[in-house]
Amino acid sequence: MRLINAMTIASFKMFVRQKEAILWTILLPLFMVFLFSFVSFDGMGSISLGVVNYSGDTTLVSFLKNIEALKITEDTEENQLARLRDGDRSLVLVIPATFTSSGSDSLTLYVNSERPQEAQAGRVIIQRAVDEMVFQQHHIPRPTLREESVNSRNLTYIDFILPGIIAMSIMNSGIFGVAFGFVVLKKRGILRRLLVTPINPRDFIISQVVSRLIILILQVVIMVGAGLLLFDLHFVGSLLDMLVIGILGGIVFLAIGFALSGSSKSEDQVAPLANIVTLPMLFLSGVFFSRSALPGIAHTITGFFPLTYLADGLRNIAIEGATLADAWVQVLGLVVWSIITVTLAIKAFRWE
Amino acid sequence: MTPVLEVNNLSKRYGDLVAVNAVSFPVNRQEVFGILGPNGAGKTTTLEMIETLRPLDSGSITLDGMDVTKQPQKVKQRIGVQLQSSSFFDKLSLTELLKLFGEMYGRQIDPLALLNEVELKEKAKSYVADLSGGQKQRFSIAAALVNDPVILFLDEPTTGLDPQARRHLWGVIKRIRSEGKTIVLTTHYMEEAEELCDRVAIMDSGKIIANAPPQELIRKLLGKGFKKERVERLASLEDVFLDLTGHSLRAEQ
Numbered sequence: 001m002r003l004i005n006a007m008t009i010a011s012f013k014m015f016v017r018q019k020e021a022i023l024w025t026i027l028l029p030l031f032m033v034f035l036f037s038f039v040s041f042d043g044m045g046s047i048s049l050g051v052v053n054y055s056g057d058t059t060l061v062s063f064l065k066n067i068e069a070l071k072i073t074e075d076t077e078e079n080q081l082a083r084l085r086d087g088d089r090s091l092v093l094v095i096p097a098t099f100t101s102s103g104s105d106s107l108t109l110y111v112n113s114e115r116p117q118e119a120q121a122g123r124v125i126i127q128r129a130v131d132e133m134v135f136q137q138h139h140i141p142r143p144t145l146r147e148e149s150v151n152s153r154n155l156t157y158i159d160f161i162l163p164g165i166i167a168m169s170i171m172n173s174g175i176f177g178v179a180f181g182f183v184v185l186k187k188r189g190i191l192r193r194l195l196v197t198p199i200n201p202r203d204f205i206i207s208q209v210v211s212r213l214i215i216l217i218l219q220v221v222i223m224v225g226a227g228l229l230l231f232d233l234h235f236v237g238s239l240l241d242m243l244v245i246g247i248l249g250g251i252v253f254l255a256i257g258f259a260l261s262g263s264s265k266s267e268d269q270v271a272p273l274a275n276i277v278t279l280p281m282l283f284l285s286g287v288f289f290s291r292s293a294l295p296g297i298a299h300t301i302t303g304f305f306p307l308t309y310l311a312d313g314l315r316n317i318a319i320e321g322a323t324l325a326d327a328w329v330q331v332l333g334l335v336v337w338s339i340i341t342v343t344l345a346i347k348a349f350r351w352e
Numbered sequence: 353m354t355p356v357l358e359v360n361n362l363s364k365r366y367g368d369l370v371a372v373n374a375v376s377f378p379v380n381r382q383e384v385f386g387i388l389g390p391n392g393a394g395k396t397t398t399l400e401m402i403e404t405l406r407p408l409d410s411g412s413i414t415l416d417g418m419d420v421t422k423q424p425q426k427v428k429q430r431i432g433v434q435l436q437s438s439s440f441f442d443k444l445s446l447t448e449l450l451k452l453f454g455e456m457y458g459r460q461i462d463p464l465a466l467l468n469e470v471e472l473k474e475k476a477k478s479y480v481a482d483l484s485g486g487q488k489q490r491f492s493i494a495a496a497l498v499n500d501p502v503i504l505f506l507d508e509p510t511t512g513l514d515p516q517a518r519r520h521l522w523g524v525i526k527r528i529r530s531e532g533k534t535i536v537l538t539t540h541y542m543e544e545a546e547e548l549c550d551r552v553a554i555m556d557s558g559k560i561i562a563n564a565p566p567q568e569l570i571r572k573l574l575g576k577g578f579k580k581e582r583v584e585r586l587a588s589l590e591d592v593f594l595d596l597t598g599h600s601l602r603a604e605q
Contacts, residue, residue, distance in 0.1 A: 002455065002458075003455050003456060003458070006451075006452055006455040007452070007455075010441070010444060010448065010452050011441075013443070013444065013448070014441060014442060014443040014444060017443040018442070018443055188438075188439040189435060189437055189438035189439055190438065190439050190440060190441060192405070192435060192438055193433075193435055193438040193439070193440070193495075194456075195404075195405060196403050196404065196405060196428060196431070196433040196435070197428060197453065197456040197457065198425055198428040198429050198456065198457060199456045
């Protein structure tokens, strides 16, 4: 126990004294959050509507221009249809020469069939604008809707991305930290030197795991703290619950790191392996964007990725205030993964 | 007095290559025993089998009364090892490393005393990466001494060192010998074996072809009527170099 303590403290010291390690595990994730804080996804953006007006009547066009959700450009029919085909427009509205605001001419609406939602929304908006115009022209009274706004938690992209980036950095420091760290220890003969001392290899591994889990706890606390202080994170969950999920995820990724280092002799061998494991998860586990954008089968498969469980778990707790019991699916997923990966690590890990 | 180390009929093969071929030798307490031979003679393999790092194909090794294959953990407690190409953790000072190695043997040690022993006291707070080649080797010896071992194994301790660093290291080894430690070292430098060893085993192609004190080996050779083709010069170029650069104890700092 005394030795495990001493080894844990020693490897923690080694970590803290290594500038690159701090850079990768703490500063880089913070920097990523900082970058993403500039990205805003307000609504779904505006619908770009091309208008071709053959009539001299501008009533409808000025009506449409008042609608915030529409981005309107006027041009010739030929140009507008070309832009529509290029995908630069969602809709093109053609107002015929005979059109008057009080008449009953029909308007033509070309829609981009690749963007059904935008076309649909645009059609509704335009139809409403036309109705509105007609009502006004004829002074027809009608009931109006009065909006009352209720304060809701306005979740921002930062609220989505920050727990995701915590999950990402847990994965990276687990897999890359251990895989590279141990390959270097092996290659430089440091493990060999340990083997001629009476140290129990198991104690050495335990001390490595414990010191890395301490670093993981620091990562989570620093990221959440920075989120609250600098990025206006809407944090409603329990930090302790996040740490529990984080440590579970940490065990899964540390074990993958040990398994990879066991099957490689040098950094050159371990680097591609580690990337093969981490890259698909990085992009498909809902770290940067919601997995709901993925098509059916991909959505199902990526749902089983350990990083998905970790990112979803952290996110549910952080911004939805879920408890560990609410997040039982993620907890269970990570427990199952840790059993699989630890077994794999024990089988694959080699001292020499 | 029984030998502290007895190697009997030790063999090791890698595929078709017989690396160590029926090697036997005893090592007595408080002597410096050298295994001398060219690269690939089997010196390191022999040492690594004694150090519990490699399984034996056949033969037996008894160290301080313990069978190395049966009680490897106990043997590890009692030996001090400097490996040929091993390194230490980054970003731990020499003091911290020695304390940590002490803990591996369940000992609380005085790191400064050990560093003093190998003349590295002033580097106590440095990292291994900042040491010169000779300093690294001396630190490696200090780390091998943390458990006050019954035998100290040094595998080619001076390979790759410049003449000054080599002489400096010889000084350290001689002092450790004078304190009564048993030392087993390998080398491919004849003058090193002659300078340091009480007894040398000459190894070639996995076999020990001679085993005696250096002076006795030389006497035997001369007894066979051997004459050097050229008369030995009274000084060599190495002596010139050492004289010009300020002798061995200009510590490389």
